[in-house]
Amino acid sequence: MIVTSVGRILTMARGKVQMRRIENTASRQVTFSKRRSGLLKKAYELSVLCDAEVGVIIFSQKGRLYEFSSSSEIQNTIDRYRRSSNDADTYKANMEQYLLHLKQETTDMERKIELLEVSLRKLSGQCLGSCSTDEIQMIGDQLERSLGGIRARKAQLFNDKIQQLQEKQLCLV
Structure with a gap:
């Protein structure tokens, strides 16, 4: 700790925290509470500063629910997420269907081009050996x-x- 001339106490930065489960139950609960409140505070700040619709849902290890929503109810945010997700799924399905259609159309065009090339060769007198008398x-x-x-x-x-x-x-x- 460093004390400045105006009496403020500055703490030294804590270095990197290893991302692994905290084994001590009491320490884990304290860390959860602090980080939970920090996360909810950041969600609130993001919603206010950026005028974003933010929703955070947290379940503790014991199953307690903690939530934050910038709209009146978190259910509105969840519903909006579901609609957006469904729109993306529908768009993806439509794109896949369109690509299949384009592939089929490409195959059909290649077949038509091949038939036209064969016809052109026959009209120019080439490849007549396999033709019947009627052809x-x-x-x-x-x-x-x-x-x-x-x-x-x-x-x-x-x-x-x-x-x-x-x-x-x-x-x-």
């Missing part, structure tokens, strides 16, 4: 339709260009 006939028909559409578009573009040139010719004359 080759269908591919041929599809190519004929595509070629007809391409020729029609080409003819339309040529006709449009001819019409533009004829209009320019009339303007020049």
Whole structure:
């Protein structure tokens, strides 16, 4: 202990306390009482200083209940905790369901992409060795339709260009 000039007594810091059970029953009870009141005081300070809703529930070794709540009743704080916990659980379940949906959708898209790639290879004349006569006939028909559409578009573009040139010719004359 150190006594200052104004008569205050300063105690030296106590060093680290080992976190283990206190064997002496009387010492354990004294420590529990002091730390309990310190914990409840800190909970009160946190609620006042930070405008936080705080709830602390303590059961002693003998089963006595000690509690603090910054709201009117600790039950309100417990109910709010349960709602928040349920919201988090619901959110987690929804996210898991959404991820499963996305995985299924990804699998479906990969399957569709593979089918489109196979179809494209067949339309370009590759991988025809495993095709039946009917499949080759269908591919041929599809190519004929595509070629007809391409020729029609080409003819339309040529006709449009001819019409533009004829209009320019009339303007020049």
